[in-house]
Amino acid sequence: MxxxxxxxxxxxxxxxxxxxxxxxxxxxxxxxxxxxxxxxxxxxxxxxxxxxxxxxxxxxxxxxxxxxxxxxxxxxxxxxxxLVGEPPAGADPAAVPAALAEIVEADDGPGLSGYLRGRATYDQFREFVTHRSVYHLREADPHSWALPRIGGRAKAALVEIQTDEYGGGVERRMHQELFKSTMSWFDLDLAYGAYVDSVGAPTLAVNNLMSLFGMHRRRRGMILGHLAAYEMTSSLPNRSYANGLRRLGGDADATAFYDEHVEADAVHEQIAAHDLCGSFAAAEPALAGDVLFGARCALAVDSLWAGSILDTWNAGASSLRDHTVEPVLAG
Incomplete structure (x- = not known):
């Protein structure tokens, strides 16, 4: 890059x-x-x-x-x-799965997935895919930093989730690879990091948040909470993304990435909340508050990112910083 x-x-x-x-x-x-x-x-x-x-x-x-x-x-x-307050002190480790569910239930971020499902133009959806390429072309990698830093049941749960993310060892099934099919349908550059110059601070912040948590051992609870929030809020938006692409004429290859997440993340939701975060909090109760902080940050930073995109679209402007992604007229 x-x-x-x-x-x-x-x-x-x-x-x-x-x-x-x-x-x-x-x-x-x-x-x-x-x-x-x-x-x-x-x-x-x-x-x-x-x-x-x-x-x-x-x-x-x-x-x-x-x-x-x-x-x-x-x-x-x-x-x-x-944005979300500091990590709560004295959080009840036994209540972590239920607290994660409450955080997710209370999330009322901008309706980006609904917009993409029913209203987005071809060019707007293409911009969305451009933004997400910064993460999806290395999807799961930031959360994998946690693997050597935890043990027991939580480690086994994280391995189970990450195994699916990495396609069960089959390269073409890796989520990083599936996303390239979506990018190809939009005639985008498949090179890793090709669009870093094209995206603004909100998109970079989404990616930096995972590294901020994942690359520090002392924040291992935060990266697990971040992953749980992603898994617990992924299935329905990805169904909307897939349906939005089909509305625009997307074929099975174009929607495969999103269709895969509808199925996989419905299973991962319970694993992430209970087997991963619940087990981790039981093993390291002093870090239970960090798990909840990580989840809150994940949703809040994503909400700011989604809002920034919708604001520019509603103003009739592009959400990209430069002209490296030229508009393409559908059909």
Missing amino acids: QLPTARGRISAALIDVLSGRAAKLPAFARFDGEEDLHLTLFVCYELAYRGWDGVDDRWEWDPGMLRLRTAAENRFLGSLYD
Whole structure:
């Protein structure tokens, strides 16, 4: 993946160092807004995933890089505390599955799935797929960070969920691969990370949230709660996405990714709430509040992202930042 275009002073300084145009990372992280912050975080985090073209892998653990990443993470965490509050102290471990269900039931985010099912144009749906490609082309990877950090029944439950995400060991059934069929139907670039420059801070924040939780052992409860929220709220929206694609003429290959999630996540919902998060909270009761915090953050950040897209569409504008994804007229 090519290094993206900077969006402020800090991301510019970071990209200049990684590309060899500068020698030192910035000493102070004074971000030029959310775009600068979240691009900086995304660039830092990607060093621990598949990396950047031409960038030395040793940057992943460079002390200066970690200092910059920590400063950006602290800024992001502060915004999460403002959004959903801090992790609740003294949460009842036995009540975690029921509390997760209450969090999901109370979620009243923007109706993006309904819009895509019944109203979205071909170009709007194509934009939606473009946004989601940043995550879906590495789907399940951020949550897999938790595997070596937990044990017992919770670990077995996470393996069960992740096995489905990775297609049961069959490459073409991996969810990352299934999504490429959807992208192909829209004539989009299938390269990993091809559209990072095209999406705004809300999309990057959705992805950064998973890395913020998943890449830190001390936040292992949060990444499990995040996964549970995703699994518990996935089945119905994915049915809407599939039906919206069929409305636009999408064939079986185009809808396979969404159809797969309708079936798989209906099963994963109970595994995630009870076997994964319930068992984890019982084994590590001090982290029960972190599980609930992770779930709340997942839904809240996704809600902000969905709202940002709907706002631009309702205003008659594109939700993408640039023109790397040219409009395509249907039919």
